[in-house]
Amino acid sequence: MSEIVVDVWLYGGLSKYGRGAEQGSFANLEARLRGGSTIGDLLAHLQMPSRERGITFINSQLSAMPGLQPDMDHILSDGDRAAFFHLNSMWPFQYRLGAAMIRELAEAMQAGKDEGLHHSYGEHESTTE
Amino acid sequence: MWLIRVNMTDLTSSVGPLPDAYQHLGGRGMTSTIVAKEVPPLCHPLGPNNKLVFAPGIVTGTPAPTSARVSAGAKSPLTGGIKESNGGSSWAADLADMQVRALVVEGQAKKNGKFWGLHLLWDAAASQPKVEFFDASEHAGKDLFEVFPKVYAKFGDKISISGCGVSGEYGYGNAGIVYNDPAKGPTRYSGRGGLGSVMGSKGLKLIVLSREGTPGVPITDEALFDQGRKKMIDALRTHDITKPKGALNTYGTAVLINIMNEAGGLPTRNFSSGRFEGAAKTAGEAIFEGNKQRLGKELYNHACSPGCIIQCSNTWHNPDGTEAASCVEYESDWALGANCGIDSLDDIATMVKLCNGYGLDTIETGATIGVIMEAGVIPFGDSQGAINLIHEMGKGTPLGRILGGGTGFAGKAYGMTRVPAVKGQGMPAYEPRAVKGIGITYATSTMGADHTAGYTIAPEILGVSGKQDPLTPEGKAALSRGFQAATAFIDTSGHCLFIAFAVLDIASGMEGMVEECNGVLGTQWTTADIGRVGAEVLKAERAFNEAAGLGKETDRIPEFMRTEPLPPHNQVFDVSDEALDSVYAEL
Ligand code: SF4
DSSP states (O other), rough: OOEEEEEEEEEEGGGGSSSSOOOEEEEEEEEETTTTHOOOOOOOOOOGGGGGOEEEEEEEEEETTEEEEEETTOBBBBOOOEOOTTTTOOOOOTTTTOOOOHHHHHHHHHHSSSGGGGGSSSSSOOOOO | EEEEETTTTTTTEEEEEOGGGTTTTOHHHHHHHHHHHHHHTTTTTTTTTEEEEEESSSSSSSSSSSSEEEEEEEEEEOOOOOOOOEEEEEEEEHHHEEEEEEEEEEESOOTTTEEEEEEEEEEEETTTEEEEEEOGGGGTOOOOHHHHHHHHHHHHEEEEEEEEEHHHTTTTTTBBBEEEOOOOOOOEHHHHHHHHHHHTTTTTTEEEEETOOOOOOOSSHHHHHHHHHHHHHHHHHSSTSSTTTTTHHHGGGOOOOOEEEEETSBBBBBBBSSTTTTHHHHHHHHHHHHHHHHHSSSSOOOOOOOOOOOOOBBBOOOOSSSSESSOOOHHHHHTTTGGTTOOOOHHHHHHHHHHHTTTTTTTHHHHHHHHHHHHTTTTOHHHHHHHHHHHHHHHHHHHHHHHHOHHHHHHHHOOOOOOEEEEEEEOSOOOOOTHHHHHHHHOOTSSOOTTSSSOOOOOOHHTTTTTTTTTHHHHHHHHHHHHHHHHHHHHHHHHOOOOHHHHHHHHHHHHHHHHHHHHHHHHOOOOTTTHHHHHHHHHHHHHHHHTTTOOOOOOOOOTTHHOOOOTTBBBBOOOOHHHHHHHTTTT
C-alpha cells in the first residue's frame, strides 16, 4: 500500500512526542504512515499513549474529547491534519455547539448521557485531599 | 440592605432601605430591573436621563467561592439597548460588605472641565453607608496607571476603586468601567458596551469604596448557605477545567486560541478566515511556556478578585521578568492578535496594557482595528501601527474618535461591508460560521454580540432534555434560549460565569449555587427556578430593547456571514431567521 503523509500538531505537554519538532509550547511534524493507517496507528507511530491526549481534531473536525475517544479506528488520508491536545485544554459546550465533528464522535455523543451536552466527559478526580 | 442614589446634577445623594420588590435581586437581575424600570428607552445614553447602576451579586461579599463580581448596567451608547457588563474585583465585595445592593448614578454634572469622585464609607454612628463627593478633576485626561496610585495615596490601602479612563471622558462606544485588581492596578473591567462613557458623561470619574468597619453581608440561614458553599467548592476543586492546576489555572482562557484555531473557528484578519498561521505563538500554552522561560519557573494563574478558587487570571512577563500585562484573556489575545494578523505576544501585551490605561474595551478595540486594517489604513500584521492607533484613541484625535466609536461606527466611516458586529457591538472570538450555536446567541442576545451571554448548564434545568435535536437549527435555538436564561441567573447570583464549567458536569455544584442564594436571601428556590429567574431578567431586558427600537429585526448576523464561505470549512451562517426569532418568541 502507498504511503500517506499526515500533518501532525501536538500542543502543550504533548510536544514532547514531536520527535525533535518541538517549538516550545507545540510541535508540528509530518508523519509518514502506511496507506489505510488509523488514528490508533498514528498514536503508535508517535509513541504517544492515547490516555495522554484530550481534545483531538482531524481536518478541523472534532474527533475526540477527554474521556471520549471514538476515533481510534478512523482511517487517515494523505494530507490530513491531525491535532492533539493535552488534558489541560478545554472547549466548553457553548463554544462548540454546531461545530464540525467526525461521524464517529457525533454518534458517540448522541448515544451518550444528555446527548453529549457536557463540557468534559471523563471522571473528575479530586486533586484536593 | 441599602439602595443608594446619587444625583450628579445637583451633587446630592440619598441612602435608603432596599425596596421590597428588589429584595431577591442581585447583580444583573438588579441592574437590568432598575434600568428597565427607570431609564426612558429612547433617552440619549450620554444624556442626563440615562442611569448607571452598580449591583453586587446575591452571594457577593460572602465566603461563597468565586463570587466577587459586580454588574454595571445602563442604556448602552454602543448598542442603544440595555447593557449589563460584569467585572471581578474587590470593589464588588466591598460594595456588598457595605450592605449596598444597588448604587444608582443619575443626572449629569455641569462639566466646565470638572470631574467628580464619589467616596462611599461606612458611617458607624448611623449604622449605614454614606456618600461624599470629591473633586477628581486632577485625574481627568490621565492614564489610569498614573491615576490609581494617586487615589490609593490619598485614601489609603483599605479601599477599592472603580472609574473610567480618558475614553469615558471622550464618550467612546468602546469605553469600559475599570476596577482595581489585587495588585491595585487598573486592569479589571466591565468592558463592554461603552459603560465607561455613561460614567464619564455624568461628570463622574471615580468611585472609591472604603472597607473599614463595614458590617458584611447578612446571611439568613447560615447552615444552608454553608452546605451550598461546600458543594460549590467541591465541584470547582474537582472539575478538570476549574480545579487547581487545571485548564483555567494553568493556561487561562487563552487556552482556547489553539482549540479554536484547530476547529477552524478562530476569526482571523477581520473574520476572513477561521485559521491563523501564527495562532500557536499567541496561545495560552505559549504564555505558560514563555513565562517559564522568562521567570525560570512555572507560573500558575491568580485570582482577579478575593475568594476566587478557580484563579484564571494570567500575567505576561517581559524578557527581564517584569510584568508586561495582566490579564491576557482569550478574547483580548484574539482581538488584538489573530483578528489583526498579529502573532507577537509582547505586542499583544503592550496593546492590552494600553487599553487598560486608556480605559478601552479590548474586544471592541481589536474588532475595530481589524476592520480598519481591512480598509487599508494600516496593513494586517502591523503591530506598531495598531499600537499607534490605540494611542490615537487615547489622545482623542479625529481618527482616534472614529475608532473609539466602535466596530460598527468605524466600519461605516470607512465604507466597509465586512463589519463583524451585532446591534453595533463588535463580535468576540468565536466564528458563527464554524460554530453556529454561538452565532444564534450573538444574534439574539439582548447585549449585542456577546460571548458571555449563553453559558451551558445542565439540560434538565434548561428544560430541553430529549425535546429537540441539538443538531437542528431549532434545537440549537432552544438551547441558546436556555443558556441565556441560565447565564442571567448566574450573573444575578454574583458567581463568576466560569463556575458554569464545573456545575454543568457536577450536579451537586448546581444545587450548591441555589442553596447559597437561599441561605443569603431566605428564599426557597430549587434548581428548577434557575430558568424562571433568569427568564424574568431576559424579559425585562428584551422589553427595554424593543421600546428602544431594537426589535427582532436586529437579531441578525451580519450579511457577509451569510454570503461569504469561511475557510477552512467553507461554510456560511445558514440558521434561518425563523429559528433566530424563536429564541425570544418562546421565552
Ligand atoms: S474564574 Fe477568573 S475571571 Fe472568574 S473570578 Fe476567578 S479569576 Fe476572576
